[in-house]
Amino acid sequence: MSAVAQLVDTSADTEAEQTDGFHLVIDALKLNGIETIYGVPGIPITDLGRMCQAEGIRVVSFRHEQNAGNAAAIAGFLTKKPGICLTVSAPGFLNGLTALANATTNCFPMILISGSSEREIVDLQQGDYEEMDQLAIAKPLCKAAFRVLHACDIGIGVARAIRAAVSGRPGGVYLDLPAKLFSQVMDAEAGAKSLVKVIDAAPAQIPAPSAIARALEELKNAKRPLIVLGKGAAYAQADDLVRDLVEKSGIPYVPMSMAKGLLPDTHPLSAGAARSTALKDSDVVLLVGARLNWLLSHGKGKTWGEPGSKRFIQIDIEPREMDSNVEIVAPVVGDIGSCVAALLDGMNKGWKAPPADWIETLRTKREANVAKMAPKLMKNTSPMDFHSALGALRTVIKERPDAILVNEGANTLDLARGVIDMYQPRKRLDVGTWGVMGIGMGFAVAAAIETGKPVLAVEGDSAFGFSGMEVETICRYNLPVCIVIFNNNGIYRGTDTDPTGRDPGTTVFVPGSRYDKMMEAFGGVGVNVTTPDELKRAVDAAMDSGKPTLINAEIDPAAGSESGNIGSLNPQSVVKKKK
Ligand code: ADP
Numbered sequence: 001m002s003a004v005a006q007l008v009d010t011s012a013d014t015e016a017e018q019t020d021g022f023h024l025v026i027d028a029l030k031l032n033g034i035e036t037i038y039g040v041p042g043i044p045i046t047d048l049g050r051m052c053q054a055e056g057i058r059v060v061s062f063r064h065e066q067n068a069g070n071a072a073a074i075a076g077f078l079t080k081k082p083g084i085c086l087t088v089s090a091p092g093f094l095n096g097l098t099a100l101a102n103a104t105t106n107c108f109p110m111i112l113i114s115g116s117s118e119r120e121i122v123d124l125q126q127g128d129y130e131e132m133d134q135l136a137i138a139k140p141l142c143k144a145a146f147r148v149l150h151a152c153d154i155g156i157g158v159a160r161a162i163r164a165a166v167s168g169r170p171g172g173v174y175l176d177l178p179a180k181l182f183s184q185v186m187d188a189e190a191g192a193k194s195l196v197k198v199i200d201a202a203p204a205q206i207p208a209p210s211a212i213a214r215a216l217e218e219l220k221n222a223k224r225p226l227i228v229l230g231k232g233a234a235y236a237q238a239d240d241l242v243r244d245l246v247e248k249s250g251i252p253y254v255p256m257s258m259a260k261g262l263l264p265d266t267h268p269l270s271a272g273a274a275r276s277t278a279l280k281d282s283d284v285v286l287l288v289g290a291r292l293n294w295l296l297s298h299g300k301g302k303t304w305g306e307p308g309s310k311r312f313i314q315i316d317i318e319p320r321e322m323d324s325n326v327e328i329v330a331p332v333v334g335d336i337g338s339c340v341a342a343l344l345d346g347m348n349k350g351w352k353a354p355p356a357d358w359i360e361t362l363r364t365k366r367e368a369n370v371a372k373m374a375p376k377l378m379k380n381t382s383p384m385d386f387h388s389a390l391g392a393l394r395t396v397i398k399e400r401p402d403a404i405l406v407n408e409g410a411n412t413l414d415l416a417r418g419v420i421d422m423y424q425p426r427k428r429l430d431v432g433t434w435g436v437m438g439i440g441m442g443f444a445v446a447a448a449i450e451t452g453k454p455v456l457a458v459e460g461d462s463a464f465g466f467s468g469m470e471v472e473t474i475c476r477y478n479l480p481v482c483i484v485i486f487n488n489n490g491i492y493r494g495t496d497t498d499p500t501g502r503d504p505g506t507t508v509f510v511p512g513s514r515y516d517k518m519m520e521a522f523g524g525v526g527v528n529v530t531t532p533d534e535l536k537r538a539v540d541a542a543m544d545s546g547k548p549t550l551i552n553a554e555i556d557p558a559a560g561s562e563s564g565n566i567g568s569l570n571p572q573s574v575v576k577k578k579k
Pocket residue numbers: 105106107169170229230231232233235236256257258259288289290291292293295315316317318321334335336337432433
């Protein structure tokens with residue numbers, strides 16, 4: 001064989017074994033156990049989505065990136081793996097960014113992967129299609145942000161994104177993939193070698209023995225101890241340990257919204273229904289994966305009783321969380337599983353249950369509160385108010401404790417949180433730390449896809465509007481999602497007016513809207529209900545059939561209060577208008 005012929009032969013061999021950016025991204029995700037991507041297609045990632053699907057990754061296409069992003073975020077919360085959201089450049093990226101920022105705020109692991117324009121054009125600001133310096137914009141809004149310019153770096157880029165999302169305090173990560181990367185070619189074998197499998201993505205973080213000893217000392221000296229369980233405790237999936245901590249210590253607990261169900265709300269040590277008394281009168285408080293942010297009145301003020309009456313112990317994976325608002329007398333830094341296991345070890349060496357009068361005080365208060373609420377939940381009237389409608393849904397969850405409850409709105413949120421008991425961990429998904437509207441349909445889709453369980457989404461009519469177009473997505477993927485709209489004709493109430501008489505009031509919607517018809521437009525089941533009995537029957541039918549269903553529940557437009565439970569956060573005008 002001539003030298004020339006040999007050369008030709010060699011090149012023919014290598015040509016057959018090439019890979020490109022598209023395939024390397026897919027291989028890197030698959031190698032790291034990513035099974036589902038939530039997104040919206042378009043330039044430059046349309047083919048990436050198609051190829052992911054062809055390669056066995058489930059791709060769930062939404063109607064708006066914010067909803068896909070919210071789906072990815074809650075998938076992260078439910079699975080402890082980063083949820084992936086895939087978007088196009090500039091506007092698609094920006095739409096996804098709200099969800100990424102929200103995921104970071106809530107400590108949910110998520111990766112926003114966006115296609116972007118060519119660096120050369122972006123950096124010289126030459127005006128490319130959907131041009132934007134996305135990496136720079138994402139950086140302050142997430143935990144970490146990376147860009148991959150060369151196909152050989154895809155493996156390391158994906159690995160860094162995954163580790164950044166789930167290790168330590170989980171959060172949102174941005175991964176920027178410029179269009180040109182996808183068609184970059186490299187030798188297949190070298191490509192395969194360049195991939196990185198992330199080993200032990202969220203390593204255990206063991207607390208110092210001295211920190212555990214300090215915390216136990218505080219708890220032992222307490223006369224009125226209290227445990228506050230936050231969504232970090234739900235995320236940690238250390239469910240048995242957390243239950244043992246409560247039961248072995250005999251300390252009453254209050255669950256934050258998304259920690260409800262970690263122990264059943266009906267547990268004898270639950271002080272959820274005596275929350276105000278528990279927070280105000282406790283003397284030592286153990287925070288488990290809960291921040292002392294606005295949702296806990298920053299650890300001070302009248303919620304927490306006399307100034308100086310409280311000693312806080314805090315378990316958190318993030319050291320800088322300690323002393324963020326008030327002094328933490330016993331910081332315990334580590335992952336919740338390891339920290340709680342260490343506390344239990346210590347308790348096994350000698351422990352005395354808290355004073356009986358404290359337990360009794362909370363039990364009495366709780367029973368009184370439950371008894372006071374009971375008649376409100378049982379009224380079968382029309383139009384419904386929030387309590388009577390929620391009474392029906394409370395029974396649904398009691399009978400179907402493995403269903404996932406998604407919840408947003410103002411009154412619809414605050415009252416549902418109080419009324420609907422949860423029985424299992426990670427079954428209540430809601431507006432989280434920001435109290436953001438718009439998580440509803442994204443959360444519902446991901447909850448159904450990730451868990452295979454039925455989903456009940458209880459939505460204020462305003463809240464629903466932020467992601468309502470995704471009912472088409474729910475129908476398209478035929479998901480077992482039952483949406484109940486608490487339709488009170490508006491934001492908080494449907495009774496506002498424009499003082500000039502020109503326009504509708506700023507908080508009201510079209511009276512008598514029939515959201516159920518939206519579901520019918522896409523082949524789902526739509527039902528309109530006016531009584532709690534009808535509501536219960538319709539939800540049961542939806543859950544039995546597993547068919548996408550939207551129930552328009554007519555609520556008295558005058559029933560709600562401004563901003564639900566947080567009306568006091570509204571600033572007040574001091575100027576009296578001249579007549
Ligand atoms: P909630 O809103 O329910 O009060 P937050 O979101 O305020 O809860 O707090 C959750 C906390 O849990 C965060 O400070 C976060 O760092 C922490 N966290 C998350 N996962 C873990 C974990 N595996 N171990 C320890 N702390 C965790």
